[in-house]
Amino acid sequence: MTAVAEMKGGSLANRIDHLFKAVQPKGREFSYEEVARGCEALTVGTFSKTYVWQLRTGQRDNPTKRHLEALAAFFGVPVAYFFDHQVVDDVNSQLALVAALRDSDVRDIALRALHMDHATRQSLARIVNEISKMQGGHPAVKDPDEQA
Template identity: 60%
Template sequence: MPELADKVDRLFKTILTNGREYSYEEVARGCSEQSGGTFSKTYVWQLRTGQRDNPTKRHLEALAAFFRVPAAYFFDDVAADRIDAQLALASALGNADVRDIALRAMSMDDSGRKHLARIIHEVSQLHSAASGRPRPDGADAPDGAARADGGRDGTEGAEGRG
C-alpha cells in the first residue's frame, strides 16, 4: 500500500514546524498523546517509508489529528485529493514571494489578473527553456511560436510590448 506511505510522507513534507519537518519522535509523541496509546518513532518511520502498511484506524486518526487534517485523508481518495490541493496552496502561501504576488493580485481587476497570469506563464516558459526542462504546458513549440489560444485573452505577445 504505497499510497499510505505517500500520504504520510506528504504530510511530513507539507506541514512543517518552524520551517522544518517534524521529527519521527515529535510525531510519535504527539500521536501517543492524541490516541492515548503507544506510538514509537520507528513505527512512524515504517508508516512513512511503506515498511508498515496496515495501521489501525486509531493510529491513522491519531496521525490525522497530529497533522491537523481530517481522518478522511487516509480513508477517502476524493477527500485526500481535496486536502492535498489545500495543503499545496497553504505551502505555496508560506513562501513570502508567492504570498506577495497573491496579495497584489487580489487588489487587481479581472483584466489585471489575466495579464499577470500571462506574464507568469511566459516567465515560466522562459525559465523552463533556459533550464532545458520541458515546458509546463506540455507544448513542444519553440519560444516565440504561435500561441495555442491565438491570443484571444486580450494580451499581446512579448514582441508587441514596448
C-alpha cells in the first residue's frame, strides 16, 4: 500500500469518494467525465474519466502530485486534504455545513437565528442539543454553557 492510501482518516479512495458526495454545486454528483475534463483544464497533460474512477474506487492509489493538485483544485480543497487528517477533519466540517445549508429548513433556521440576540441563540443551541439527544443523535452544536 502506498503512503497516500495508508493515511489516517481514510484511504485516498474514501477521501475522493467523500468529495464526490459532498461537493455538489449542481445538486448532484459530478460525473467522472466532468471531473476528468475539469482536472485536465487545470493541469498540463491528460486526465481520463477511467483514471478518476480508478482513484475513487481504490484501484489506483498512487497518483502523481499533478493529479492530486488538479483534484484538489477541482473540488476546492487544499492538497493537504489528501495527506493531513486534521485538514480532512476541518474541510469535512466545512463541507457538512455547506451541505446542511442546502436544506431550506436548515437555512431558514440559521437565517432566523442570525437576527436573535446572543442569549436567545444560546437557548436555541441548548434546545437543538436536547432534541438531538432525544432522537439518539449526538449534539451537533457545542453546548453554550461549556467552557472552552
